[in-house]
Amino acid sequence: MKKIIDLCKEVPLLPLTILAAIPLALIPQWRPWGHIHPAFDPGVGEWIIILFVAWTIYTSIREMIDSIRHGHIGVDLLAIVALVSTVCVQQYWASWAVVLMVASGEAIESYAQNKARGNLTALIKAAPQQAHVVTLPGVADGGEAQLTEEGFRKVQQAVEQAQREGKPITMGNGHFDTVPVNDVKLGSVLIVLPGEIVPVDGQLLSGTASVDLSNINGEPVPRTLFVGAKVLSGSINGSTTMMIRTTSLAADSQYQQILKLVSSAEESRAAVVRTADMLAVPFTIISFAIAIVAWIVSGTGLRFAQVLVLATPCPLLIAAPVAYVAGTARLAKQKILIKSQDVLENLGRVTHVFFDKTGTLTVKQPQVVRVEKAKDMPANVSEDEILMLAGMVEGFSVHVLAKGIVAAGKEAMARLHRLPSSSGKTAADGAGQRELPNPNENYPVVGNVSETPGKGVTGTVDGHKVEVGRFAFVTEQSIASEEVHTAQEEERNEKAMEQADREAAKLWPTELEPDEMATYIAIDGKLAARIVLRDVPRYNAKQSIAQLRELGVKEETMLTGDKKASAMIIANEVGITDVRYELLPQDKVNAVREAAAAEKTGRESGWKRFLAKLLGEPIHRDVTMMVGDGVNDSPVLAVADIGMAMTDGTSTAASESAEVVIMNDDIGAVPLGVKIARQTKQRMLQAVLIGIALAIVGMVCAAFNLIPVVVGAFLQEAIDVVSILWALTALFNRKQASHAGIRT
Known part of the structure; x- marks a missing residue:
């Protein structure tokens, strides 16, 4: 119920339109002012609908102009003409249905976008909002490089006292204060309570700490940190009070870097969505052509209105972007972040993947x-x-x-x-309570x-x-x-x-x-x-290479500065036959650049060129992708069509040179990302084409007077729902992958 109320608040036209049906049904032709004109003489209920139509036309024209200014085709013209035509033929229930279609379309879009953004919203909601700054002399002014036991004890006692008295920690006897996270300065000492989100990047000052990094890299097991260790913003503190000295401002901290990637992807428009915009032109022309022919042949304007109420623009306006936001969110859930939806489009067309050896195909640690x-x-x-x-x-x-x-x-x-187990006893140290090992066990001394x-x-x-x-x-x-x-x-x-x-x-x-x-x-x-x-291969490196081949990737190449013998051992173990060894960083750049140039000049058939020009897409060509660790490989990540950086969530350097960032350091995310990208594009095109096909069939039937105007208006609503719900399936994975028979 709360979700319905929130949706109505977000799209107020929807509940108002539903309520407008009451006077239209009860007092449609009540005219307390008398008759005006025999040709056009609406009653109270009908005038209410006309006012709703006028408002809907006004807002639709404004949105269409705004869309055109931003380079998008405005297919709202179909809805506008449908509204005008139904009023002109005095089919007020059809007018009401079209207004309801527009209002519910906005509501469905809002629901679908929120549903598709679910994983992205969870990331944004987890962003830290405030920080507890220590104000103890000698600590707050940076006078101590490392927090003393006495200083930590004072702050801890103040926290415990505030908690016992039920006070907010801003009243902790003047030892600390709570400020917005953007007000935190470099070098400040912060206190992070148990269960709180670390607000900014910092260095651990107090004993040991346990942090949950699942928001950053999906790591399921809490990580134990020791004095001097780097603590990342967005991580969640464990069961002990933690103190850190800030090393980055909020805007430069790790979690904010992740949010920047998410926001840039969410706000971008993929080339394939622009293709949907281009399809709007022929669809609009076909719709008007069917409506005009039906009017001319039948000799009545009612037939014109019957056709246009079925000319639904929602598959083009809503389904395409919803599918791509859903795909972006699905990638984010798998800890794969992209910079733009254009990257998602190209990721599905990758044909040549270059891999760095050390740290990418291998575990890096001998x-x-x-x-x-x-x-x-x-x-x-x-x-x-x-x-x-x-x-x-x-x-x-x-x-x-x-x-x-x-x-x-x-x-x-x-x-x-000979591993120790807990003795059941605890001891207090600078980090709080810790369990002691069992002294009766034969643990090495x-x-x-x-x-x-x-x-x-x-x-x-x-x-x-x-x-x-x-x-x-x-x-x-x-x-x-x-x-x-x-x-x-x-x-x-x-x-x-x-x-x-x-x-x-x-x-x-x-x-x-x-x-x-x-x-x-x-x-x-x-x-x-x-x-x-x-340095052994990652446990799933060979499987990931095999999955890329099953997905239709034509070539896999390993780039390394190692000697031939060492390189060939790893290549043979993971199943890569094209190996480039003894390469300097510039040699790697040249290898990827040459491959990309060769693939760009590949010949395309005349049919492919015609389709690309018709749909407004760049000519289809092979796409190169470089997979590396994001630090030493920055130059070669930048020169590939797609740079994919594998990190463990603790590096922000990757986001500068790579378009795709894997946050959980799993090479299995490489084929998974390609598969999700392909499924997203497939489901988007399916949603658009299903909606357009159903609309055209409905318009032809209406042209032959098989679908009355009011029924057509409601049928159009059903077509919208089918199209948008199909686009939302990009959020989910099927048991049987849609390409190459990969089961997941």
Whole structure:
């Protein structure tokens, strides 16, 4: 009921028109003023309808002129002429029905647009509106680079006191104040209460925090952040009070960048929608032609009105834009953001996709692929135990390989049943309450950890000395401990360590593949194993490439600066045959530019050229798309017809050079985006053509007097509803995809 009331408030002409039917039915010909003229002498109920017709014509003319000024064809002319003709032939119920059609058309459009924008509206509603600024001396003025425990405790106590007294936090004893988010200044310290949206980008000052990033990248599991970590606007704070120092203004923060992409796409008009505008011209001509012929043949103006009340413009005015807004919203729900609806149109016509290798086809972070034990390592020491020991000490390292080893170590600990569980007890720290591990479990004890940059990390785990790093480091060769004083000594030291690594490779029977790298581990001073890592393909990269082929994409090309051997290994694993390797950034740009130029000059048939010219579309040609990580690939993303940047929701650089931004870092979104774009265009064209076809059939029937004028007016309303509801199906996915038989 509330939705109906809101809709009536938004389109007041609709309820007023419905109420106007009452006097038309009860007192249509009551004339308290007497008769005026025998040829044109409406009663009270009929005059009310005439006034509604006059108002509708006025507003329609104004909207049509505005549309023409903005370059859109105004098909409201059909409705205007239909209204005038029904009044002239004194068919007031038909006039009322046409006014109802116009009013309900606006209401249906409003409903359909709101329905289609549902996912976009959810994004906009989640935008932060206010921020709680800390006013403590020494904190608010930026005097402290990092919030002290005493400062945090003061603010936390003030929050708790305000909550106990039921006061808004703006009254928190003068320690903080609530301001509009646009008034927040750089360097200000903000407090974010549990469950609140982070208002602007900032740096975490208080202990640890748990944030929900689902609004940004769809990440389902809350992410734990530590002191100094970047906190993104739009993320939702967990169960503890958080404090951040702002690093961006509201307008420049992450969530606002997302909203800019959404708004630009929502306000744009796709080329295919402009095509619908072009179809309005022949449709208007056909409608008038049928109506005039029917009038001439029948000899009565009533037949003219009968035809025109069925000349519904709604499939052209409403169905086309509704379908594209629906497609844009559906993409947004899948965390795929586009800059304009023209991009949605071109995305469905992609024929050649270029992929960056590292970070796009691969996970970017080297992963452990195997553990190779040294020859004299005891058999009772398992690979999982080696990984566990290595992972414990690497957890303190900043080396590029450390994260992969730590991840493998945690998996090994799970298999060994040595991960901690909660003891059920809690302890308070600067971030609030945290659970303590169970002290009775056999969890590894780590100590004495130190790292030698570029060489390795050492520490003790359960009393065992563990060293992980270069071969010379873990075997404690003298070159690993030499002090370096000059650049020449550093270079000589590095060459010696490389030679030691090459000699170490001879200790194992199998050679490393070109894309593999190794680190070594020693336990209690004895060489234990070689841990082999590589940048592996994403788990769904091969499947995504296959889906693109099923969708009709002709070519897939991998671009990389790596050596041929490394590039070919990844290409073979994901199923790409066209590989360009050892490329500099400019080489990648040239490769995409040359492909785009070749495809633009492709010959088109005379029939395709004729259709393109008739429909007002650019001549159909192949479309190139570059998929990259959005930072290092910015130049090549910009030169492709479509640049698609894959991010995890934490990068705004991608939005500058890419037309499409994948916010959940999932390569599976590439074929999904192409499929949604194609389905959107198909359903839009289906909605438009179904509406036009039904209208033409109805007009022909009316021309032969098979459909009375009042019935025709209501039938036209049904055609509008069918057309617009069909356009709305662009919001949904069918079990059987409409192209290539892809099931989702």
